[in-house]
Amino acid sequence: MCGIVGYIGTHAAAPVILEGLAKLEYRGYDSAGMAVFDGERIQITKSAGRLKVLEELTHDGATMPGVVGIGHTRWATHGAPSNENAHPHYNMNETIAVVHNGIIENYLPLKEKLISRGYQFTSETDTEVLAHLIDYYYKGNPLEAITKVMHRVQGSYALGIIFAEHPDEIFAVRKDSPLIVGQNENGCFIASDVPAILKYTRKVYFIENQEVVRLRADHMHFYTVDEEEITKEPVTIEWDSDAAEKGGYEHFMLKEMYEQPKTVTDTLMPRLKDGDIVIEELGMSDEEIQSIRKIYIVACGSAYHTGVTAKYVIEGIARIPVEVDVASEFRYRDPILEDGTMVIVISQSGETADTLAALRESQKRGHKVLGIVNVVGSSIAREADNVMYTWAGPEIAVATTKAYSAQLIALYLLAMKFAKVRGKLEEEAFQHMLEDLKRLPEQIEMLLSNKKKIQKFANRYVAAKDVFFVGRGIDYAISMEGSLKLKEISYIHSEAYAAGELKHGTISLIEEGTLVAAVATQDKLFQKTLSNMVEVKARGAFVLAVTNEGNTDIEKAADYVIYIPSTNPYFANSLAIIPLQLFGYYVAVGKGCDVDKPRNLAKSVTVE
Numbered sequence: 001m002c003g004i005v006g007y008i009g010t011h012a013a014a015p016v017i018l019e020g021l022a023k024l025e026y027r028g029y030d031s032a033g034m035a036v037f038d039g040e041r042i043q044i045t046k047s048a049g050r051l052k053v054l055e056e057l058t059h060d061g062a063t064m065p066g067v068v069g070i071g072h073t074r075w076a077t078h079g080a081p082s083n084e085n086a087h088p089h090y091n092m093n094e095t096i097a098v099v100h101n102g103i104i105e106n107y108l109p110l111k112e113k114l115i116s117r118g119y120q121f122t123s124e125t126d127t128e129v130l131a132h133l134i135d136y137y138y139k140g141n142p143l144e145a146i147t148k149v150m151h152r153v154q155g156s157y158a159l160g161i162i163f164a165e166h167p168d169e170i171f172a173v174r175k176d177s178p179l180i181v182g183q184n185e186n187g188c189f190i191a192s193d194v195p196a197i198l199k200y201t202r203k204v205y206f207i208e209n210q211e212v213v214r215l216r217a218d219h220m221h222f223y224t225v226d227e228e229e230i231t232k233e234p235v236t237i238e239w240d241s242d243a244a245e246k247g248g249y250e251h252f253m254l255k256e257m258y259e260q261p262k263t264v265t266d267t268l269m270p271r272l273k274d275g276d277i278v279i280e281e282l283g284m285s286d287e288e289i290q291s292i293r294k295i296y297i298v299a300c301g302s303a304y305h306t307g308v309t310a311k312y313v314i315e316g317i318a319r320i321p322v323e324v325d326v327a328s329e330f331r332y333r334d335p336i337l338e339d340g341t342m343v344i345v346i347s348q349s350g351e352t353a354d355t356l357a358a359l360r361e362s363q364k365r366g367h368k369v370l371g372i373v374n375v376v377g378s379s380i381a382r383e384a385d386n387v388m389y390t391w392a393g394p395e396i397a398v399a400t401t402k403a404y405s406a407q408l409i410a411l412y413l414l415a416m417k418f419a420k421v422r423g424k425l426e427e428e429a430f431q432h433m434l435e436d437l438k439r440l441p442e443q444i445e446m447l448l449s450n451k452k453k454i455q456k457f458a459n460r461y462v463a464a465k466d467v468f469f470v471g472r473g474i475d476y477a478i479s480m481e482g483s484l485k486l487k488e489i490s491y492i493h494s495e496a497y498a499a500g501e502l503k504h505g506t507i508s509l510i511e512e513g514t515l516v517a518a519v520a521t522q523d524k525l526f527q528k529t530l531s532n533m534v535e536v537k538a539r540g541a542f543v544l545a546v547t548n549e550g551n552t553d554i555e556k557a558a559d560y561v562i563y564i565p566s567t568n569p570y571f572a573n574s575l576a577i578i579p580l581q582l583f584g585y586y587v588a589v590g591k592g593c594d595v596d597k598p599r600n601l602a603k604s605v606t607v608e
Contacts, residue, residue, distance in 0.1 A: 002029060002087075002101045003073040004179065005196045006160040008170045009187015009217045013069035014061030020189075020196035021051055021073050023245065029073035029394070030377065031086035034058070035097035036069035037167045042097045046072075046086040067217070068167060070160035070190075072099035075394050076376035078107070079124025089128040091135035092120060095164040098134065100127040101192055102156035102177040103391060105270040110152065126155075134161065142166055143227055146173060146212055150225050156266065158207075160190050170215045174207040176262075181205050181213050181220060182234075188215040194237055195244040203234040251595045253397035253489070257581055258448055261441035263402040264574070266391045267409045268437060275431065277417045282370065283386040289421045293340030295322045298330045298358040300605065302404045302484060303346040306573075308477040310411035313570045318419035327354035331361055343369045344414075348395060348403040350378025352605050359383055372410050374403050388414075397596045398603050399489050401581050404481065405444070408574050412437065415570075436568040440575070443565040447578040450562075451586075454579055457544070457560055458586035461515055464492050468506065468536075469580075470499040471519035472529050478519045478546075478573050482580030489598045490588040499532040512540035517580070520547045520554060521564065521572035533557040544583075546576050 003024030007016040013036050021032060032054040033046025043064055047053045051073060058064050072087035079085040088097040104110075107126035110133060115121070119132045130149065138145040142163050156176035163169070172181055172190040182189045182201040189197040190213070194204060207213060210225040222230045239248055249255035271279055295314060297307035304326055311322040325335070327345070331354060337343070343362040347355045350373035359369045359380060371384030374392050381387045390406035416433055419425035425433075461467070467486060469479035476498045483496035497506050499518070510516070516536045520529040526547075534557050537543050545558035548566060555561055564575040588595050 002075045002192070003196065004070070004099050004101055004158055004160050004190065004192040006070040006170050006172065006190035006215075007187055008068040008168070008215055010067060011186055012061065012065065013067050014058060014064040016200075017069055017071035018051070018055055018058075018061050019199070020191060021071050023195040023198070024073060024191075024193055025051060029075050030081035031074045031076070031083075032072065033074075033086045033088055034064060034069055034071040035088040035099070035162060036064040036066040037162060037164065038064065038066045042090070042094060042162060042164050044088055044090065044097060046088065047083055048081045048086060067187075068162060068170060070097065070099050070162055070170065072160075077103055077389065077391060078126045078376075080377035080382070084123045085125050087127060089123060089125065089131045091131045093135070096131055096135055096138070097162050098127060098131045099160045100130060101158040102175075103266060103270065104129060104153050104157065105155035106153065130157070130159065138163075140165070142169065142171055143212065143214065143223060146171055147223075147225050147227050150175070150210065150212075155270070158192055168216055172207065172213040172215065174211055175209050179207045181207065181215060183220060187217050188220050190215065193245070193247065194239065198237065198239075198244050202237045204237060205232050205234050250589070251397065251585075253399055253401060253585055253595050256395055256397055257401045257578075257585070259393070260402045260405045260448070260578070261445045263392045263406050264409055264441045264444060267406040268413070268440075271413055272434065272438075275434070277413050277420070277434075279388065279413060279417055281386055281388050282414075282417070286421045289418055291340055292320055292342050292418070294338065294342070295320055296330070296335065296337070296341060296343045296362075297322060297324045297346065298327045298343065298355060299346035300327050300352055300354055302400045302481055303348065303352075303355075303407060305477055305481040305484070306404060306407040306411055307344075307346060308480060309408060309474055309573045310415065312474045312477065313412060313415040314418065316570060317425055318415055318422055319424050320418060320422075325358070327352065327358045331357045337362065337365050337367050341367055343367050344372060345369055345380060345384065346372045346407055347380050348374045348392075348400055348407075349603065350375040350380040352380070354605075356380055356383070372407060374406065395603070398598055398601045399485060399584075399595075404577070405574060409437070409440075412571060433568055433570075436571055439567065440571065443567065443575055444578055447564065447575060448582070450579070451582050454562070454582040455586040458583050459590050461587055462590035464515055464587070466509065467492055467494040467515045467517065468509070469494065469496040469517045469519070470502060470529070470532060472499045472525040473522045474570070474572055475499075475519040475522055475525070475529065475576070478521070478576045478580070479517070481577055482517060482519070482584070485581055485584035486587060488601060489584055489595050490591055490593055491599070492587065499529050502532055502535060507535065507539065510536050510539045510541050514541045515544060516541040517544045517546070518558065519576055520545060520551065521576050522569055523548070526551065530554060530557055546579060548572075
């Protein structure tokens with residue numbers, strides 16, 4: 001997520017803001033900027049690139065005098081990283097400046113309305129809409145204008161706002177995106193996370209959804225969206241600086257696992273409109289979707305595993321043949337791409353070298369490519385014919401968790417869209433699936449709440465040498481990702497197998513006490529997988545099972561069972577992977593491994 005810092009007080013604002021933004025660099029960003037009231041006007045300096053560029057441009061803040069200001073490090077969502085798209089954003093008269101974390105879902109119709117009223121835009125961002133919309137409603141009362149905007153916009157936002165006509169105030173607003181405020185004897189602060197202001201105060205106020213704060217140098221007032229004043233109690237922060245940057249979590253990986261409910265929501269909800277799936281960035285007419293004869297999904301690592309899941313989902317409900325390729329194989333094996341073939345490449349970073357090469361090879365052969373990526377402005381985002389963003393926010397830990405979950409959601413949406421357009425999914429079934437999708441964030445949150453039980457179980461296998469994951473159908477795809485999570489962060493040898501392949505060689509490796517993790521969420525294949533569990537248990541294996549609630553028969557064949565909530569079988573991966581992520585994490589922690597930066601691995605693989 002992007003970083004926000006604001007200050008109003010007796011000291012120079014710019015150095016305080018720069019220092020605070022530096023404390024938020026771990027969050028990931030691609031541009032940075034500040035807005036400071038210099039006594040006459042709001043001065044903005046911003047630039048694409050690292051925070052160091054902004055520090056050099058402003059001589060560490062010295063060229064931006066003033067005691068009230070806001071700053072931002074941006075992770076691009078709407079519009080590529082650039083000087084124009086960097087925050088803060090002005091209104092047309094440069095009398096209002098805004099910084100924003102989050103996504104404004106209805107920014108396009110709002111932008112069209114503003115353009116019709118004579119407003120001119122200088123960026124591609126959804127945030128600039130907020131600056132102009134505040135201006136549109138502003139009649140001298142900032143609070144009134146802000147609350148009117150809150151009633152109009154849809155999506156998530158944390159905002160810092162300053163007005164030239166009210167130079168002794170900063171306004172902070174929050175909906176579904178973190179924001180805190182704090183105070184000391186020298187002024188008041190806003191920030192998107194604690195570490196930005198921890199140097200100055202340990203007493204902070206956590207802003208709740210649909211709340212507004214008016215900050216002055218010596219006090220602050222809190223309001224509801226209906227302008228009713230409320231009181232809040234401060235919270236004393238006990239974390240040290242390093243822990244604070246992780247929001248109190250021991251590792252970024254754990255923090256990012258706990259961000260998965262929001263990640264799923266952010267990727268899903270903007271594409272659900274009036275009971276339908278609308279993927280504007282797909283760039284395909286219904287006729288083009290109906291003409292698809294085959295789909296190639298090309299990716300690496302965890303992204304490849306989401307593609308394997310998508311093969312089962314797309315073939316199952318849309319009845320389109322799907323091939324899934326490891327990108328490093330696809331680029332060299334001279335694949336046959338016939339007319340009517342759609343190519344989908346998946347990459348969190350958008351810079352994965354083999355995946356990028358597969359994209360280029362496909363285009364060279366005359367085929368359009370859809371990229372599913374998380375980083376706006378990345379190479380794949382720029383070069384793909386169309387881009388579907390996952391909106392997971394920056395992922396710091398090398399082992400992906402929330403980006404994986406976001407990719408699954410994007411692929412579910414594509415599968416359902418294709419199925420409906422092609423007449424393979426009736427409206428009633430479609431609506432039932434939509435409801436199951438909407439329940440996923442809450443269900444994921446419930447599974448994450450069981451971490452202590454999984455931690456206790458994981459502690460038993462810190463010394464394991466070999467672990468096998470097995471499943472059938474989608475459960476095999478889940479097993480592949482569960483196995484990868486364990487091996488990449490704990491360094492324990494782990495393999496995933498289609499359960500039916502056990503007797504074709506792998507079962508010879510089962511010894512007394514070997515851990516076998518069996519995933520059994522697909523009702524049509526449940527009995528088959530149950531038989532495989534009995535086979536390995538008879539040979540001395542300890543069996544961990546992940547299955548749907550109500551499948552209590554599995555307890556006869558398993559030594560330890562994790563139940564997941566009921567959902568559509570095609571969406572089981574989104575739930576079953578959660579306990580397997582936690583299991584891998586706690587095994588690695590128990591071994592004392594560097595969970596966030598496992599040896600020999602990089603977050604973005606930009607070379608072969």
